[in-house]
Amino acid sequence: MQNALAAPLDEALDLLAGRPLVALTGAGLSTDSGIPDYRGPGSPLRRPMTYGEFVSGPAAQRRYWARSHVGWARMRRAVPNPGHLALADLERRGVLRGLITQNVDGLHGEAGHRELIDLHGRIADVVCLACREISSRAVLQERFEAANPGFADSVGPEIETAPDGDVLLERTEGFRLVGCATCGGPLKPDVVFFGENVPKERVVRAYAMVDALRTAGGALLVAGSSLTVMSGLRFVKHAAKHDVPVVIVNRGETRGDPLAALRVDAGCSEVLSALAGACGAAGVEVRDTPIPEWRDLAP
Template sequence: MADDLTIDHLAHFLTGHRRVLVLTGAGISTGSGIPDYRDKDGTRRGPTPVQGPEFRKFEATRRRYWARSMVGYPTLARAEPNAGHRALADLAANGAIGALMTQNVDGLHQRAGSTGVLELHGNIHSVVCLDCHARYTRAFVQGLLDEANPAMLGATARPLPDGDAQLEPEAPASFHEPFCVHCGGMLKPDVVFFGDGVPAERSRRALALMDDADALLVVGSSLMVFSGYRFCRMAAAAGKPIAAVNLGKTRADELLSLKLEAPAERILPQLRDYLD
């Protein structure tokens, strides 16, 4: 259990500000069994993620992505919101926090009951055709993958972040990537890959949320990716206080007014109960 003084400090941070913007990262979903990208020192672990430009340019990169995703996605699809996700939904419903935006692509905030979530990096459960812009559920595309690659049905591998898996070899020579059933075009998960930028309209909305907020609460993010860290820089430049609930180092440690190094799924329910 977190001690009362720790919860008291965080509670006063929330009650002292009317519009607290919450930014979440992979650390809030580890309690749901979804691995994160970094260790407690903020160092990336595991293989290098697929880069967006390479995905669009090279068939081999797409085959690698879809082969690993075919094996890894079911683990992510089965993940359930944890107590941290549910506590944030409750805090929002009670008016204790304002807007919620996330770097995660797992959709667990919405499943926990949060509304109006701004997904900075998109949603892994949606797939788009880059040619005709048709949209599919990721579950539908999983069916295409199963049909085209029967030899891989039932394959298992160590889960990696965002539905990836440590598959060896990364893409068997016989693997077939999925294609759009309408036009035969290239399919891509509707997420922002590494090497790509957050879409301009989504970025504009996020910046407007930060501008409207009077404080920032970071939950489960090392902030090593600039798309999240920039909000801390904006808050600090505007004199808005920043608190964080995160296990380990963050890129913005020197900017924080308050930091709790504890699992979000443990701290956030205690915070909610404290404020009830």
């Protein structure tokens, strides 16, 4: 462990020791799996497609799906990194009582999490904007390949992958769209775009998850999020308002820093692995700590 990290890491371990935790994770947790983030140090300025643009018509949808068709082949090869696995280990020990992720890559589920809220949805699911049927992105990929043979192979590896699983591809006008297999309607990834609201029931469940810490002496652990958007920041504000300690692990400053009891400026894999290792070495488990079940608080 680097000396510069040792002191804040020891402080974080002391603050979190013996407490039930809820984690809030962002894109910085998945960078070690090869998925770039939006706002990490050194990240270029990115402009993702907004919900309004996507629903404007076939031209925008063609641009999105052409880029996603190429990017999906890369993104689906990503696997959980040590940070994901450390959080999953903490959940198995009963230390981590729930996880709220802003990521859409599905890697927390692959790591084995059960008490998980995919706040912004999962890129592996597709929704029809007409009949609202949910279907598989993997199946859609096969349909796109049949409709656009050789398209993905024609794009060179030098084309940059974007955080949401698409690529920064300029020429997309020749790409052929496919519609919903049930009704023929337009398809959209079942994720929350910029300018789109997070489904209310997910927000209610996430607040309930944080509220469940209040009477149990728990803490909120933020990992890999700059908290730039209110989607995640609101849960940090809610925790701080109700005297639930907040510990932030992130490279670079975040909007939640003034509300945090402690911030560790370091990579998630390193810090979370150290936290899980310390709990394991000490035999730490908090399964018998009284704590309301957040899912019982949800509607």
